[in-house]
Amino acid sequence: MSNIRNKELAPEGRKKIEWVRSFMAALSGIEKQFEETKPFKGLRIAVSVHLEAKTANLGLVLAKGGAEVYLTGCNPLSTQDDVAAAISEMGVETYGKYGVSAQEYEDLLSETLACHPHLIVDDGGDLINLLGGKCREYADCLIGGCEETTTGIHRLKAREKEGILPCPMMAVNDAKAKHYYDNKYGTGQSVWTAIMDTTNLIVAGKTVVVAGYGWCGKGTAMRAKGMGANVIVTEIDPFKALDATMDGFRIMPMDEAAKYGDIFVTVTGCKDVITEKHFRVMKDQAVLCNAGHFDCEVDVATLRKISVKAEERRKNIIGYTLEDGRTLNVLGEGRLVNLACGIGHPAEIMDMSFSVQALSLKWLVDHRDELITKVYNVPDSIDDEIGRYKLAAMGLSIDKLTPEQEAYLNGWTAE
Ligand code: NAD
Numbered sequence: 001m002s003n004i005r006n007k008e009l010a011p012e013g014r015k016k017i018e019w020v021r022s023f024m025a026a027l028s029g030i031e032k033q034f035e036e037t038k039p040f041k042g043l044r045i046a047v048s049v050h051l052e053a054k055t056a057n058l059g060l061v062l063a064k065g066g067a068e069v070y071l072t073g074c075n076p077l078s079t080q081d082d083v084a085a086a087i088s089e090m091g092v093e094t095y096g097k098y099g100v101s102a103q104e105y106e107d108l109l110s111e112t113l114a115c116h117p118h119l120i121v122d123d124g125g126d127l128i129n130l131l132g133g134k135c136r137e138y139a140d141c142l143i144g145g146c147e148e149t150t151t152g153i154h155r156l157k158a159r160e161k162e163g164i165l166p167c168p169m170m171a172v173n174d175a176k177a178k179h180y181y182d183n184k185y186g187t188g189q190s191v192w193t194a195i196m197d198t199t200n201l202i203v204a205g206k207t208v209v210v211a212g213y214g215w216c217g218k219g220t221a222m223r224a225k226g227m228g229a230n231v232i233v234t235e236i237d238p239f240k241a242l243d244a245t246m247d248g249f250r251i252m253p254m255d256e257a258a259k260y261g262d263i264f265v266t267v268t269g270c271k272d273v274i275t276e277k278h279f280r281v282m283k284d285q286a287v288l289c290n291a292g293h294f295d296c297e298v299d300v301a302t303l304r305k306i307s308v309k310a311e312e313r314r315k316n317i318i319g320y321t322l323e324d325g326r327t328l329n330v331l332g333e334g335r336l337v338n339l340a341c342g343i344g345h346p347a348e349i350m351d352m353s354f355s356v357q358a359l360s361l362k363w364l365v366d367h368r369d370e371l372i373t374k375v376y377n378v379p380d381s382i383d384d385e386i387g388r389y390k391l392a393a394m395g396l397s398i399d400k401l402t403p404e405q406e407a408y409l410n411g412w413t414a415e
């Protein structure tokens, strides 16, 4: 039933999966718990997340919990054909091929949903869009689902407001165990790994412009500074701008920053952050990339139109030459640079994000009789459990409040 590119690639994919499994300790703890209790027995789970080794591990853990798992990607440029081949041999129905067209990508998602899932894991809202539209007929068994990322949750809340949410959804991104680590440290590291590997250029001494100083922006700016870059931040929120200033970054509008940057990274979830007026003033050989939701943060479509030449300069780099002879280099077609040009966040980070996914799916099943169609926050108890697993896995321990300290913190009488 699986729909993958080449099953011969499985041995390489298996090695990648085995490697990450050695570093995803919290998820391994949950896997043991699931193996004994089988919380998903008799249930089908459709997962649309970047189809690479850590996601494959999530698929295996859910399968150990008794689920029939149907796995697809959430971005055609991040799917790894060898991992898809391996996981499809390991008991997970897999629908994913690297580099497919937008139509083929949607077809793979639709094939995945044809299992009539009880639960879904979405990353950016593509499954929910299909279940609320073209694939409505496959939504008949849905208990609920989980959304992985910031923009996906914004979209779910917009649907909730309009009364068109197809099923109860958990805001996984908003859990502490997710965005504190994944968005900040995961993006902070994987964006720079991808930029450095793709360009083979030095970061030290360069002027880096980071658009957006949310969770992802903080990580991206912090790591650039750590490597010796001069970092400029652009923002639309006064307090985020103040945060950036107090963290030691220069703040200015993009209209100004455009002139100074050697490397630009957008992480806003917004559109038209870097547009034609910015291309017109950028330095020759500037590097442009995006790590936020979609390819509309940097207006690559317009850059393509106004350039006189577009050429692949290295793998995943298109150089656009303008009439005046300047060339602007766009990485990964303006899609998420850390996943289109790299392999995304490190294993120890996805360990936490996917632990939230696994326990949130179990929470949906445990509460299936009382759920209403709304966006749910992940309960604190799940965050706490993952925090404890993770500390133990890292060999760290912390203090515990005495009853007297607890009374002191919660009371109003003591000095
Ligand atoms: P966030 O809400 O914490 O931060 C976004 C920031 O961008 C905010 O501070 C906002 O004020 C600012 N902003 C919005 N529009 C802007 C504009 N036009 N110019 C400048 N600043 C602007 O969100 P986040 O968790 O940091 O996520 C940012 C984006 O990255 C989202 O689309 C999210 O889905 C995506 N994301 C990507 C990865 C990855 O692996 N690349 C990981 C997590 C999240």
Ligand code: SAH
Residues within 6 Å of the ligand: 049, 050, 052, 054, 055, 074, 075, 123, 124, 125, 148, 149, 150, 173, 182, 186, 293, 294, 335, 336, 339, 343, 344, 345, 346, 350, 353
């Ligand atoms: N559909 C969008 C998805 C946004 S991706 C797209 O066009 O690509 C942003 C999410 O990717 C983050 O919330 C993060 O949790 C996830 N991510 C980052 N690295 C990953 C990895 N190595 N494996 C799986 N997911 C990853």
